[in-house]
Amino acid sequence: xxxxxxxxxxxxxxxxxxxxxxxxxxxxxxxxxxxxxxxxxxxxxxxxxxxxxxxxxxxxxxxxxxxxxxxxxxxxxxxxxxxxxxxxxxxxxxxxxxxxxxxxxxxxxxxxxxxxxxxxxxxxxxxxxxxxxxxxxxxxxxxxxxxxxxxxxxxxxxxxxxxxxxxxxxxxxxxxxxxxxxxxxxxxxxxxxxxxxxxxxxxxxxxxxxxxxxxxxxxxxxxxxxxxxxxxxxxxxxxxxxxxxxxxxxxxxxxxxxxxxxxxxxxxxxxxxxxxxxxxxxxxxxxxxxxxxxxxxxxxxxxxxxxxxxxxxxxxxxxxxxxxxxxxxxxxxxxxxxxxxxxxxxxxxxxxxxxxxxxxxxxxxxxxxxxxxxxxxxxxxxxxxxxxxxxxxxxxxxxxxxxxxxxxxxxxxxxxxxxxxxxxxxxxxxxxxxxxxxxxxxxxxxxxxxxxxxx
Amino acid sequence: xxxxxxxxxxxxxxxxxxxxxxxxxxxxxxxxxxxxxxxxxxxxxxxxxxxxxxxxxxxxxxxxxxxxxx
Numbered sequence: 001x002x003x004x005x006x007x008x009x010x011x012x013x014x015x016x017x018x019x020x021x022x023x024x025x026x027x028x029x030x031x032x033x034x035x036x037x038x039x040x041x042x043x044x045x046x047x048x049x050x051x052x053x054x055x056x057x058x059x060x061x062x063x064x065x066x067x068x069x070x071x072x073x074x075x076x077x078x079x080x081x082x083x084x085x086x087x088x089x090x091x092x093x094x095x096x097x098x099x100x101x102x103x104x105x106x107x108x109x110x111x112x113x114x115x116x117x118x119x120x121x122x123x124x125x126x127x128x129x130x131x132x133x134x135x136x137x138x139x140x141x142x143x144x145x146x147x148x149x150x151x152x153x154x155x156x157x158x159x160x161x162x163x164x165x166x167x168x169x170x171x172x173x174x175x176x177x178x179x180x181x182x183x184x185x186x187x188x189x190x191x192x193x194x195x196x197x198x199x200x201x202x203x204x205x206x207x208x209x210x211x212x213x214x215x216x217x218x219x220x221x222x223x224x225x226x227x228x229x230x231x232x233x234x235x236x237x238x239x240x241x242x243x244x245x246x247x248x249x250x251x252x253x254x255x256x257x258x259x260x261x262x263x264x265x266x267x268x269x270x271x272x273x274x275x276x277x278x279x280x281x282x283x284x285x286x287x288x289x290x291x292x293x294x295x296x297x298x299x300x301x302x303x304x305x306x307x308x309x310x311x312x313x314x315x316x317x318x319x320x321x322x323x324x325x326x327x328x329x330x331x332x333x334x335x336x337x338x339x340x341x342x343x344x345x346x347x348x349x350x351x352x353x354x355x356x357x358x359x360x361x362x363x364x365x366x367x368x369x370x371x372x373x374x375x376x377x378x379x380x381x382x383x384x385x386x387x388x389x390x391x392x393x394x395x396x397x398x399x400x401x402x403x404x405x406x407x408x409x410x411x412x413x414x415x416x417x418x419x420x421x422x423x424x425x426x427x428x429x430x431x432x433x434x435x436x437x438x439x440x441x442x443x444x445x446x447x448x449x450x451x452x453x454x455x
Numbered sequence: 456x457x458x459x460x461x462x463x464x465x466x467x468x469x470x471x472x473x474x475x476x477x478x479x480x481x482x483x484x485x486x487x488x489x490x491x492x493x494x495x496x497x498x499x500x501x502x503x504x505x506x507x508x509x510x511x512x513x514x515x516x517x518x519x520x521x522x523x524x525x
Contacts, residue, residue, distance in 0.1 A: 105500025117500045138499050206477055238513070244493055246478045250485050254493050258513035312513030318491050325490035333511035341511035349490045357490065365509050394510045406496065418489070427501050429508060444508070448500045 095128045101452035103423075109444035113144040117448075130171040137164040140186075157223075161186035165193075174201040190227070191218040197240065210242030210256075222269050234264030251319040260310040271302040273389045274437070275379040282376040284433070285440035300377075300385050302392070304370075310335040324350040324359075338371030339395070347406060355410045355417050361427070363402040370395045375435045393436045400431040404446075412454075423450035 105117035119138030125131065140161040165182030177198040184191040197212030216236035221227045237260070244254040274295040276282060282291065314331040326348050333341040342365070349359035372388035373396050379385050404427035412419030427446040433439050485491075495502065495515055506512065 103498045103500060105498065107500065107504060115500075115503075117503065119499045136499070140503070204477070205480065246483065246486065248476050249478055249482050252486060252491060252493065256514050260513055310511075310513060312511065314514030316493070318493075320485045320488055320491055325488065327490070327496070331511065331514040333513065339510050341509070343509065343511060343514075347496065363505075365511070367510050394508065398510070400508060404501075423498075425498060425501060427504065429504070431508060444504070446500055446504050448498050450498060 096124060096126050098122070098124045098455040099452060100455075101450060103448050103450045105446060105448040107444065107446045110442055111144075111439070113142070115143075116141040130173070130176065132169045133167070135164070135166045137162075139163075159186055159223075161189075171199065174205070175199070188221045188223045188225075189218065190221075191216060193217075195238070203245070207243065207245035210240065210244070212238075212240035212242075214238040214240070218264070220266070220269070230269070232265045232267075232269075234262065234266055236260060236262045250321070251317070254314075254316040254318075256312075256314045256316075258310075258312045260312070262308045262310065263306065265304075265306055266308070267302040267304050267390075268392070269301065271391050272299045273302055273377055273391045275300055275385065276376045278378050278380065280376065280378075282437060284375060284435055284437070286437060288438065291437060296379060296381075298379065298382050298385070300379070300389060302390050303388060304372075304390055304395075305337065305388060308335055308337055324348065333367075337395070339367050339369070341365065341367035349406060357406070357408040359406050361402075361404040361406055363404075363429075364400070365402075366399045367397065369397045369435065373397075373435070375437050391437070393433050393439060396433060397435050398431055398433050400429055402427060402429040404428060419454050421450075421452045421454075423452070424448070425450070 100120075100122040102118070102120045105115075105119070107113070107115040107117070117138055117140050119136065121134065121136035123132055123134035125133070140159075140163070142159045142161070144157060144159075161184060163182065163184040165180060167178060167180035169178035170176060175198070177196060179194075179196040181194040182192075193214060193216040195212060195214030197210055200209045201207070202209065214237070216234075216238070218234040218236070219227055220232045220234060222230045239259045239261075240256065241258075242254065242256045244252065247253050274291055275298050276295055280294055282294065310333070312331055312333045314329060316327070316329040318325065318327045327346070329343075329345040331341075331343040331345075333339070333343070344364045345362075347359060347361045349357050351357055370390070372386075373390065374386075375396075377386050377389050404425060407424045409422045410417040410420065411422060425446075425448045427448075429442075429444045429446075431442045431444070433441065490496070497505070
């Protein structure tokens, strides 16, 4: 019954996305079919996303990459009074542009978890005025029956998460700023986030500095239990520093340093950690049935520290070749629970003509476990449970390798193919858990279809 | 460890800053290509999968919000 309601909601979202897309495409077709004498819209570069370290104010995209640098502009000749009048009578071209898009993502893995994620987003922006306003909304429909659930004798479950966000940015000159806020809600979890950032261009706009702060307030609850009866607040402050600068005509370099201070109990109320008598040997990847045969009868709920300080430093390099772009990002991470991690992300995007961009994507992630991680926690009884205990395999040692493709096909009119874009992203991840009690590996696949229309 | 991370970041920054050249505004047309954006090219679905699969967060160009997943 509940699955039926979930399916109905997904169907409603897909119908809404399709309807919006159809209306947008119809609007674009009408705009393309304007009379030959009408003033064509000037193409504008995409607005930078909120809270990002934007490359310092590049001009609109040139017609070709090999266009030589234009000579310095000459002073305009004196305009006769009659010409001035005729200029005033010309229709004014709006500098305001807009972008609307939708994505439909589908995820599945070998742990029998499936997720459908329809989402929509949009932005209105004025590059010459230096402002933009954007928003997004998504729905996650999760269905799961993983080993963690089976091991606690819980039934397969479906859950729906709604998330939305708004942001606004204003950057009239070298100094700019943005504010943003988002809300995420699911039956047993509520999250609010607000934040802002300021950017300042230096070295004649060859570099840009970012300083930002984000505050998040989460409330974790239990399914079918009101928040008034059971809730655990979690507060998060994120301090962000960034620097982006132009290496040369074709290359950008970006650095981001995050300090994330989290307080509150993030233990999962549904997660129970099996306990074992001293001397019991448990091999990695043991079956649920075998673990249940050798474990102690206690059902110890997860318990992790009440605060966590997290630090991440990332460096990103992007270089535009003749007809292709190479992007390399590296993140180093550490936190007060003892995890040390490295994440490398590489994309190569090749232009196949004016209308197609295609390229591979590789991502590698490796991490050490938290300092209270144990595959099999030892106990002599209820009075002797380890103070800190977890069954979250993402807090254990793991290595993941992801590979995927990025495809964009631009189907706008011949004058501006990028006005309408269709996208297909694929993403396959193999994760190895060398010290997990139930799993040794997981294979996951994600596919996402996107449609974006620019006005 | 976080102190050494900060020192490594500062050293890397200093080394790379010495290699950059001044680029005039009219020479930055190529940098405006959509694939050169400083934001993440990953869509919301891929970003969420990463957040659930990896025990590390942060370091991205934009803010992340919480969710009760895992």
